[in-house]
Amino acid sequence: MTKIITSPSKFIQGPDELSRLSAYTERLGKKAFIIADEFVTGLVGKTVEESYAGKETGYQMALFGGECSKPEIKRLCDACKAQEADVMVGIGGGKTLDTAKAVGYYNNIPVIVAPTIASTDAPTSALSVIYKENGEFEEYLMLPLNPTFVIMDTKVIASAPARLLVSGMGDALATYFEARATKRANKTTMAGGHVTEAAIALAKLCYDTQISEGLKAKLAAEKHLVTEAVEKIIEANTYLSGIGFESGGLAAAHAIHNGLTVLEETHHMYHGEKVAFGTLAQLILEDAPKAEIEEVVSFCLSVGLPVTLGDLGVKELNEEKLRKVAELSCAEGETIYNMPFEVTPDLVYAAIVTADSVGRYYKEKWA
Numbered sequence: 001m002t003k004i005i006t007s008p009s010k011f012i013q014g015p016d017e018l019s020r021l022s023a024y025t026e027r028l029g030k031k032a033f034i035i036a037d038e039f040v041t042g043l044v045g046k047t048v049e050e051s052y053a054g055k056e057t058g059y060q061m062a063l064f065g066g067e068c069s070k071p072e073i074k075r076l077c078d079a080c081k082a083q084e085a086d087v088m089v090g091i092g093g094g095k096t097l098d099t100a101k102a103v104g105y106y107n108n109i110p111v112i113v114a115p116t117i118a119s120t121d122a123p124t125s126a127l128s129v130i131y132k133e134n135g136e137f138e139e140y141l142m143l144p145l146n147p148t149f150v151i152m153d154t155k156v157i158a159s160a161p162a163r164l165l166v167s168g169m170g171d172a173l174a175t176y177f178e179a180r181a182t183k184r185a186n187k188t189t190m191a192g193g194h195v196t197e198a199a200i201a202l203a204k205l206c207y208d209t210q211i212s213e214g215l216k217a218k219l220a221a222e223k224h225l226v227t228e229a230v231e232k233i234i235e236a237n238t239y240l241s242g243i244g245f246e247s248g249g250l251a252a253a254h255a256i257h258n259g260l261t262v263l264e265e266t267h268h269m270y271h272g273e274k275v276a277f278g279t280l281a282q283l284i285l286e287d288a289p290k291a292e293i294e295e296v297v298s299f300c301l302s303v304g305l306p307v308t309l310g311d312l313g314v315k316e317l318n319e320e321k322l323r324k325v326a327e328l329s330c331a332e333g334e335t336i337y338n339m340p341f342e343v344t345p346d347l348v349y350a351a352i353v354t355a356d357s358v359g360r361y362y363k364e365k366w367a
């Protein structure tokens, strides 16, 4: 039985790490091609410029157009080649990083990603999500390798709205439970093999870190401060959850998130916010111990993550619509089949509606 764990070569984290960007790109090549969107260029452009001032390593910055689409990837691939750059760098949010990963892959050069938010666990993974130019999902681009370096400038990340960090906590909340289910079911992960002990240990540490540091980190992030708790949560949201999901496996929580996307009312919610509710629904689906459910609900309430469908913007419990959510969660190839028992749309529907009742119950009880 093949077990596989995969990760970036280096994960670098701390305040002002972006000001050392030239030193990191220098280890991989002579000229860096750096992409960032307009907002991020305004935020970090000067820092990047200063980092390269007087250095032998060269760099060229280019504006990212905003969509990780095939035409945008092609445009940036050509621009990168024209510059004869030998290191690809993406600074910004998920779409920028995914585009940088794709450009580096097609041009066969190492990739550095520097997330400016910690709202999901995608940055460390060997995966890019490709969208059509109109913003609709097109396909997953599975990459042979993870980004070479991941650089987290915690000062920059703490300057973002706290809701983004909290959303990352929601994404990271699911990681251990999904990895645990995948391991119990003896299924394979996106890393291409079975779950290693290391991946499970990182996923568990990810969960424990959320419970012990989440609230403290949220309160500091609201004032845009970098405390030790913020550092621990940034590492957990990005590295622990990133390795945890890719090498530990996704299961019901993310499948239910995908199902929830059919509800128009939830479109204003972030990925991690929907995943948090998906986590609660997974715990109901697998009939997890009451103490575990209480710990998860209490955590969500403390940091402001959704525990009811109402929290996600769903105004009324419409059976027809919720059955559609359950059906989509059980679509062919969905990660819900990593659960260690047979899953049907009926069971998922029951879990979603019960998770909502459980969330309401505790909200009232602990109000």
Ligand SMILES: [Zn+2]
Pocket: 120, 121, 171, 254, 271, 275
């Ligand atoms: Zn996720």
